[in-house]
Amino acid sequence: MISSIRTMLTCHWAARRIQRYLDADAAAPLTAAEVERLEGHLAICEKCAEVYADHRMLRRRLRLWSQTDLPDPAMVARVRLAAHQAMSEDGA
Amino acid sequence: MTARRGKKANASAGSPRVTSSVVDATATRNDAFVRYVEPEIAVMLRVAQTLTGSWADSEDLVQDTMIRAYRAIDRFDGAHPRAWLLTILRRVHLSSHRRQRPDLLTEPSTLDQHRPAFGARSAPSAEEAVTDLVPDEALQRAVQSLDVRFRTVLLLVDVDQLTYAEAAEVLGIPTGTVMSRLSRARQRVRAHLHDADVSRRTR
Numbered sequence: 144m145i146s147s148i149r150t151m152l153t154c155h156w157a158a159r160r161i162q163r164y165l166d167a168d169a170a171a172p173l174t175a176a177e178v179e180r181l182e183g184h185l186a187i188c189e190k191c192a193e194v195y196a197d198h199r200m201l202r203r204r205l206r207l208w209s210q211t212d213l214p215d216p217a218m219v220a221r222v223r224l225a226a227h228q229a230m231s232e233d234g235a
Numbered sequence: 236m237t238a239r240r241g242k243k244a245n246a247s248a249g250s251p252r253v254t255s256s257v258v259d260a261t262a263t264r265n266d267a268f269v270r271y272v273e274p275e276i277a278v279m280l281r282v283a284q285t286l287t288g289s290w291a292d293s294e295d296l297v298q299d300t301m302i303r304a305y306r307a308i309d310r311f312d313g314a315h316p317r318a319w320l321l322t323i324l325r326r327v328h329l330s331s332h333r334r335q336r337p338d339l340l341t342e343p344s345t346l347d348q349h350r351p352a353f354g355a356r357s358a359p360s361a362e363e364a365v366t367d368l369v370p371d372e373a374l375q376r377a378v379q380s381l382d383v384r385f386r387t388v389l390l391l392v393d394v395d396q397l398t399y400a401e402a403a404e405v406l407g408i409p410t411g412t413v414m415s416r417l418s419r420a421r422q423r424v425r426a427h428l429h430d431a432d433v434s435r436r437t438r
Contacts, residue, residue: 205393214280
Protein backbone atom coordinates (compact mmCIF):
# COMPACT_ATOMS: atom_id res chain seq x y z
CA MET A 144 0.00 0.00 0.00
CA ILE A 145 2.71 2.43 1.04
CA SER A 146 4.82 1.35 -1.88
CA SER A 147 1.99 1.93 -4.38
CA ILE A 148 1.38 5.42 -2.98
CA ARG A 149 5.08 6.11 -3.29
CA THR A 150 5.03 4.94 -6.92
CA MET A 151 2.05 7.19 -7.65
CA LEU A 152 3.84 10.17 -6.18
CA THR A 153 6.89 9.35 -8.25
CA CYS A 154 4.70 9.08 -11.38
CA HIS A 155 3.40 12.57 -10.67
CA TRP A 156 6.95 13.78 -10.06
CA ALA A 157 8.20 12.07 -13.24
CA ALA A 158 5.38 13.43 -15.42
CA ARG A 159 6.61 16.94 -14.69
CA ARG A 160 10.13 16.11 -15.81
CA ILE A 161 9.88 13.76 -18.80
CA GLN A 162 9.72 16.54 -21.38
CA ARG A 163 12.55 18.50 -19.78
CA TYR A 164 14.60 15.31 -19.71
CA LEU A 165 14.05 14.82 -23.45
CA ASP A 166 14.63 18.48 -24.32
CA ALA A 167 17.78 18.86 -22.22
CA ASP A 168 17.36 22.62 -22.68
CA ALA A 169 19.95 24.90 -21.08
CA ALA A 170 17.17 27.03 -19.57
CA ALA A 171 15.74 24.18 -17.49
CA PRO A 172 18.21 21.33 -16.99
CA LEU A 173 17.50 18.45 -14.63
CA THR A 174 20.03 17.82 -11.89
CA ALA A 175 22.07 14.62 -11.96
CA ALA A 176 20.02 13.34 -9.03
CA GLU A 177 16.76 14.07 -10.88
CA VAL A 178 18.02 12.28 -13.99
CA GLU A 179 19.00 9.27 -11.94
CA ARG A 180 15.67 9.13 -10.15
CA LEU A 181 13.71 9.60 -13.39
CA GLU A 182 15.63 6.94 -15.29
CA GLY A 183 15.22 4.56 -12.36
CA HIS A 184 11.48 5.16 -12.35
CA LEU A 185 11.11 4.79 -16.14
CA ALA A 186 12.83 1.42 -15.89
CA ILE A 187 10.16 0.03 -13.56
CA CYS A 188 6.97 1.96 -14.34
CA GLU A 189 5.19 0.84 -17.49
CA LYS A 190 2.79 3.80 -17.55
CA CYS A 191 5.51 6.45 -17.33
CA ALA A 192 7.70 4.53 -19.79
CA GLU A 193 4.82 4.73 -22.27
CA VAL A 194 4.46 8.49 -21.74
CA TYR A 195 8.19 8.85 -22.24
CA ALA A 196 8.15 6.74 -25.43
CA ASP A 197 5.23 8.77 -26.81
CA HIS A 198 6.96 12.08 -26.21
CA ARG A 199 10.16 10.77 -27.70
CA MET A 200 8.40 9.62 -30.87
CA LEU A 201 6.47 12.87 -31.06
CA ARG A 202 9.71 14.84 -30.94
CA ARG A 203 11.28 12.65 -33.58
CA ARG A 204 8.35 12.96 -35.94
CA LEU A 205 7.97 16.72 -35.55
CA ARG A 206 11.69 17.08 -36.15
CA LEU A 207 11.20 15.25 -39.47
CA TRP A 208 8.85 18.02 -40.57
CA SER A 209 11.72 20.47 -40.39
CA GLN A 210 13.75 18.24 -42.69
CA THR A 211 11.01 17.74 -45.26
CA ASP A 212 9.84 21.35 -45.32
CA LEU A 213 13.02 23.39 -45.69
CA PRO A 214 13.19 26.94 -46.97
CA ASP A 215 13.88 26.95 -50.69
CA PRO A 216 17.66 27.49 -51.23
CA ALA A 217 16.76 30.06 -53.90
CA MET A 218 14.86 31.99 -51.21
CA VAL A 219 17.86 31.89 -48.88
CA ALA A 220 20.01 33.19 -51.75
CA ARG A 221 17.52 35.99 -52.52
CA VAL A 222 17.45 37.12 -48.90
CA ARG A 223 21.24 37.09 -48.78
CA LEU A 224 21.45 39.09 -52.00
CA ALA A 225 18.93 41.65 -50.73
CA ALA A 226 20.97 42.01 -47.56
CA HIS A 227 24.13 42.62 -49.55
CA GLN A 228 22.35 45.24 -51.63
CA ALA A 229 21.22 46.93 -48.42
CA MET A 230 24.81 46.78 -47.15
CA SER A 231 26.27 48.38 -50.26
CA GLU A 232 23.59 51.10 -50.30
CA ASP A 233 24.04 51.92 -46.61
CA GLY A 234 27.78 51.72 -46.82
CA ALA A 235 28.06 53.89 -49.92
CA MET B 236 25.57 54.38 -57.46
CA THR B 237 28.29 55.88 -59.65
CA ALA B 238 27.36 59.37 -58.46
CA ARG B 239 27.69 58.25 -54.84
CA ARG B 240 31.06 56.73 -55.49
CA GLY B 241 32.16 59.96 -57.17
CA LYS B 242 31.02 61.95 -54.15
CA LYS B 243 32.95 59.68 -51.84
CA ALA B 244 36.10 60.08 -53.93
CA ASN B 245 35.81 63.86 -53.66
CA ALA B 246 35.28 63.69 -49.92
CA SER B 247 38.30 61.47 -49.52
CA ALA B 248 40.40 64.05 -51.34
CA GLY B 249 39.25 66.66 -48.81
CA SER B 250 39.57 64.76 -45.52
CA PRO B 251 41.28 61.39 -45.94
CA ARG B 252 41.38 60.55 -42.21
CA VAL B 253 37.63 60.92 -41.66
CA THR B 254 36.80 58.98 -44.79
CA SER B 255 39.10 56.10 -43.98
CA SER B 256 37.46 55.74 -40.55
CA VAL B 257 34.05 55.68 -42.24
CA VAL B 258 35.28 53.02 -44.62
CA ASP B 259 36.71 51.03 -41.69
CA ALA B 260 33.43 51.31 -39.80
CA THR B 261 31.53 50.07 -42.84
CA ALA B 262 33.93 47.17 -43.31
CA THR B 263 33.63 46.22 -39.63
CA ARG B 264 29.88 46.40 -39.85
CA ASN B 265 29.81 44.27 -42.99
CA ASP B 266 32.14 41.72 -41.41
CA ALA B 267 29.94 41.50 -38.34
CA PHE B 268 26.89 41.13 -40.53
CA VAL B 269 28.43 38.29 -42.54
CA ARG B 270 29.64 36.57 -39.37
CA TYR B 271 26.55 36.88 -37.15
CA VAL B 272 23.57 37.38 -39.41
CA GLU B 273 24.11 35.37 -42.57
CA PRO B 274 24.45 31.97 -40.88
CA GLU B 275 21.01 32.50 -39.31
CA ILE B 276 19.10 33.19 -42.55
CA ALA B 277 17.64 29.69 -42.89
CA VAL B 278 16.60 29.55 -39.22
CA MET B 279 15.00 32.99 -39.47
CA LEU B 280 13.07 31.92 -42.57
CA ARG B 281 11.77 28.84 -40.77
CA VAL B 282 10.72 30.82 -37.71
CA ALA B 283 9.15 33.53 -39.85
CA GLN B 284 7.22 30.85 -41.73
CA THR B 285 5.90 29.53 -38.43
CA LEU B 286 4.82 33.03 -37.41
CA THR B 287 3.28 34.07 -40.72
CA GLY B 288 2.13 30.71 -42.07
CA SER B 289 3.58 31.31 -45.53
CA TRP B 290 7.00 31.21 -47.15
CA ALA B 291 6.32 34.35 -49.20
CA ASP B 292 5.49 36.39 -46.09
CA SER B 293 8.42 34.76 -44.36
CA GLU B 294 10.80 36.03 -47.03
CA ASP B 295 9.51 39.60 -46.70
CA LEU B 296 9.72 39.46 -42.93
CA VAL B 297 13.29 38.14 -42.94
CA GLN B 298 14.43 40.72 -45.48
CA ASP B 299 13.05 43.52 -43.32
CA THR B 300 14.65 41.92 -40.27
CA MET B 301 18.04 41.74 -42.01
CA ILE B 302 17.93 45.43 -42.93
CA ARG B 303 17.07 46.40 -39.34
CA ALA B 304 19.79 44.08 -38.07
CA TYR B 305 22.32 45.67 -40.39
CA ARG B 306 21.48 49.14 -39.11
CA ALA B 307 21.67 48.00 -35.48
CA ILE B 308 24.74 45.80 -35.71
CA ASP B 309 27.09 48.47 -34.29
CA ARG B 310 25.24 48.14 -30.99
CA PHE B 311 25.28 44.31 -30.97
CA ASP B 312 27.85 42.83 -28.55
CA GLY B 313 28.38 39.57 -30.47
CA ALA B 314 26.78 37.32 -27.84
CA HIS B 315 23.80 35.12 -28.84
CA PRO B 316 23.27 36.38 -32.40
CA ARG B 317 20.26 34.14 -32.93
CA ALA B 318 18.43 35.49 -29.88
CA TRP B 319 19.26 39.04 -30.92
CA LEU B 320 17.98 38.46 -34.46
CA LEU B 321 14.83 36.74 -33.24
CA THR B 322 14.04 39.76 -31.06
CA ILE B 323 14.37 42.02 -34.10
CA LEU B 324 12.27 39.61 -36.14
CA ARG B 325 9.50 39.68 -33.54
CA ARG B 326 9.48 43.50 -33.53
CA VAL B 327 9.40 43.71 -37.31
CA HIS B 328 6.63 41.11 -37.36
CA LEU B 329 4.55 43.05 -34.82
CA SER B 330 5.07 46.39 -36.53
CA SER B 331 4.19 45.02 -39.95
CA HIS B 332 0.72 43.98 -38.69
CA ARG B 333 1.08 40.63 -40.34
CA ARG B 334 -1.56 38.34 -38.99
CA GLN B 335 -0.98 34.75 -38.05
CA ARG B 336 -2.88 32.50 -40.36
CA PRO B 337 -5.17 30.14 -38.51
CA ASP B 338 -4.99 27.60 -41.32
CA LEU B 339 -1.31 26.92 -40.69
CA LEU B 340 -0.12 23.62 -42.13
CA THR B 341 -3.30 22.81 -43.95
CA GLU B 342 -2.16 23.60 -47.47
CA PRO B 343 -2.33 20.46 -49.62
CA SER B 344 1.24 21.04 -50.83
CA THR B 345 2.43 20.99 -47.23
CA LEU B 346 0.61 17.74 -46.61
CA ASP B 347 2.24 16.23 -49.68
CA GLN B 348 5.65 17.28 -48.46
CA HIS B 349 5.13 15.75 -45.08
CA ARG B 350 3.76 12.43 -46.25
CA PRO B 351 7.05 10.93 -47.47
CA ALA B 352 8.55 11.46 -44.02
CA PHE B 353 6.03 8.97 -42.69
CA GLY B 354 6.33 6.62 -45.66
CA ALA B 355 10.11 6.62 -45.47
CA ARG B 356 10.00 5.51 -41.87
CA SER B 357 12.40 2.69 -41.13
CA ALA B 358 11.40 -0.54 -39.44
CA PRO B 359 9.54 0.13 -36.20
CA SER B 360 11.60 -0.21 -33.07
CA ALA B 361 10.76 -2.68 -30.33
CA GLU B 362 9.51 0.11 -28.08
CA GLU B 363 7.20 1.60 -30.69
CA ALA B 364 4.90 4.17 -29.14
CA VAL B 365 1.26 4.86 -29.91
CA THR B 366 2.20 8.21 -31.43
CA ASP B 367 4.31 6.37 -33.96
CA LEU B 368 1.44 4.18 -35.12
CA VAL B 369 -0.85 6.96 -36.24
CA PRO B 370 -0.35 8.42 -39.74
CA ASP B 371 1.42 11.73 -40.21
CA GLU B 372 -1.82 13.37 -41.31
CA ALA B 373 -3.26 12.53 -37.90
CA LEU B 374 -0.28 14.22 -36.28
CA GLN B 375 -0.85 17.28 -38.46
CA ARG B 376 -4.51 17.35 -37.50
CA ALA B 377 -3.55 17.07 -33.84
CA VAL B 378 -1.14 20.00 -34.15
CA GLN B 379 -3.68 21.92 -36.18
CA SER B 380 -6.32 21.45 -33.49
CA LEU B 381 -4.22 23.35 -30.95
CA ASP B 382 -4.96 26.91 -29.99
CA VAL B 383 -2.58 29.18 -31.93
CA ARG B 384 -0.65 30.18 -28.77
CA PHE B 385 0.15 26.56 -28.02
CA ARG B 386 0.71 25.54 -31.61
CA THR B 387 3.21 28.33 -32.28
CA VAL B 388 5.35 27.35 -29.29
CA LEU B 389 5.27 23.70 -30.32
CA LEU B 390 6.30 24.53 -33.90
CA LEU B 391 9.08 26.88 -32.80
CA VAL B 392 10.62 24.35 -30.42
CA ASP B 393 9.84 20.95 -31.90
CA VAL B 394 9.91 21.73 -35.63
CA ASP B 395 12.11 24.83 -35.89
CA GLN B 396 14.26 23.51 -33.04
CA LEU B 397 14.65 26.73 -31.13
CA THR B 398 15.67 26.60 -27.47
CA TYR B 399 13.13 27.65 -24.81
CA ALA B 400 14.96 30.99 -24.50
CA GLU B 401 14.95 31.60 -28.26
CA ALA B 402 11.25 30.81 -28.53
CA ALA B 403 10.67 33.22 -25.64
CA GLU B 404 12.54 35.93 -27.59
CA VAL B 405 10.49 35.37 -30.72
CA LEU B 406 7.20 35.55 -28.85
CA GLY B 407 8.18 38.19 -26.30
CA ILE B 408 7.04 36.03 -23.39
CA PRO B 409 8.89 34.60 -20.36
CA THR B 410 10.76 31.31 -20.73
CA GLY B 411 8.52 29.77 -18.06
CA THR B 412 5.48 30.55 -20.21
CA VAL B 413 7.13 28.89 -23.20
CA MET B 414 7.73 25.78 -21.09
CA SER B 415 4.21 25.57 -19.74
CA ARG B 416 2.60 26.15 -23.15
CA LEU B 417 4.93 23.65 -24.77
CA SER B 418 4.20 21.03 -22.16
CA ARG B 419 0.48 21.49 -22.51
CA ALA B 420 0.68 21.53 -26.32
CA ARG B 421 2.54 18.23 -26.39
CA GLN B 422 0.18 16.63 -23.89
CA ARG B 423 -2.79 17.69 -26.01
CA VAL B 424 -1.21 16.36 -29.19
CA ARG B 425 -0.46 13.08 -27.47
CA ALA B 426 -4.04 12.81 -26.18
CA HIS B 427 -5.37 13.68 -29.63
CA LEU B 428 -3.25 10.95 -31.22
CA HIS B 429 -4.39 8.40 -28.63
CA ASP B 430 -8.02 9.26 -29.41
CA ALA B 431 -7.32 9.00 -33.14
CA ASP B 432 -5.63 5.67 -32.64
CA VAL B 433 -8.50 4.29 -30.56
CA SER B 434 -11.11 5.39 -33.12
CA ARG B 435 -8.98 3.92 -35.93
CA ARG B 436 -8.76 0.57 -34.18
CA THR B 437 -12.44 0.37 -33.31
CA ARG B 438 -13.60 1.45 -36.74
